[in-house]
Amino acid sequence: MVLDAKRPSENVSSPAHVQQAYSYAIHPEVRVNHFGLCNGRKLVIYSVETPNPLLDISYEEFESRWEDIETFLKPKYLLKPELRKFAPDFGFAITRLGLAVNAELIMLQARLNLFARVSQDLFTVTVNTEFADKDHCVSYDFKPEQLPLLIAGLPTELRNQFSEALSRAPFQVSADLCVEVDLRTHLGEPIEVEHETFVPLVIDEVYASRFNPFPPQGGDDIPSHVFRLIKAFKVASEDADGA
Numbered sequence: 001m002v003l004d005a006k007r008p009s010e011n012v013s014s015p016a017h018v019q020q021a022y023s024y025a026i027h028p029e030v031r032v033n034h035f036g037l038c039n040g041r042k043l044v045i046y047s048v049e050t051p052n053p054l055l056d057i058s059y060e061e062f063e064s065r066w067e068d069i070e071t072f073l074k075p076k077y078l079l080k081p082e083l084r085k086f087a088p089d090f091g092f093a094i095t096r097l098g099l100a101v102n103a104e105l106i107m108l109q110a111r112l113n114l115f116a117r118v119s120q121d122l123f124t125v126t127v128n129t130e131f132a133d134k135d136h137c138v139s140y141d142f143k144p145e146q147l148p149l150l151i152a153g154l155p156t157e158l159r160n161q162f163s164e165a166l167s168r169a170p171f172q173v174s175a176d177l178c179v180e181v182d183l184r185t186h187l188g189e190p191i192e193v194e195h196e197t198f199v200p201l202v203i204d205e206v207y208a209s210r211f212n213p214f215p216p217q218g219g220d221d222i223p224s225h226v227f228r229l230i231k232a233f234k235v236a237s238e239d240a241d242g243a
Contacts, residue, residue, distance in 0.1 A: 002035040012037035045072045090136035091199030107183045117171040142203040153209035165227035176230035177215035182207035
């Protein structure tokens with residue numbers, strides 16, 4: 001990435017300065033996809049492929065929007081821009097507020113999305129949620145024997161289809177935000193993967209499970225080969241109407 005430093009009196013959004021930084025980025029000996037300009041008062045980041053800035057942020061916002069700045073300046077995002085689409089981890093975010101490992105969290109009316117079998121002894125379910133005005137990904141880890149409790153609110157036929165689909169490859173099923181639960185959880189140990197650190201919420205107790213066939217919008221990025229609860233419900237409803 002090219003980052004062009006300007007004097008505080010310079011306008012980093014002026015076409016002349018943007019064109020100059022762009023010429024550096026596309027230089028045959030440089031050839032990078034991103035460039036930016038900063039005058040100490042403002043930071044703007046561009047892609048060589050689009051005319052509008054990817055990020056336009058004033059100095060007063062630097063601290064409150066530091067994660068946005070990292071998203072465009074950290075080496076991992078420059079090397080793999082597709083990672084910018086990933087929501088940051090909810091568990092890790094709240095540990096930064098001072099919550100310790102094993103801290104208890106009561107999660108009420110939590111919607112669940114993508115279930116997956118990690119191993120014979122561990123399952124997980126993820127869902128995006130808004131935290132600090134930004135989408136974050138919540139990971140709930142649970143034991144196999146807790147699965148029936150999590151989906152207890154489903155009608156019997158759907159519950160059986162859901163469990164059966166999760167028991168075979170690809171060992172993933174989508175609840176499509178139709179499963180709503182009340183949980184007692186605690187913060188698990190931090191887990192480091194290739195591009196981030198995440199902290200799962202470990203489920204200790206399932207207070208209640210409900211089925212809501214009219215969920216909020218979401219879950220449209222589920223792979224086509226994964227069983228989807230909302231589709232199974234629609235098929236069951238059509239069959240019932242036909243009968």
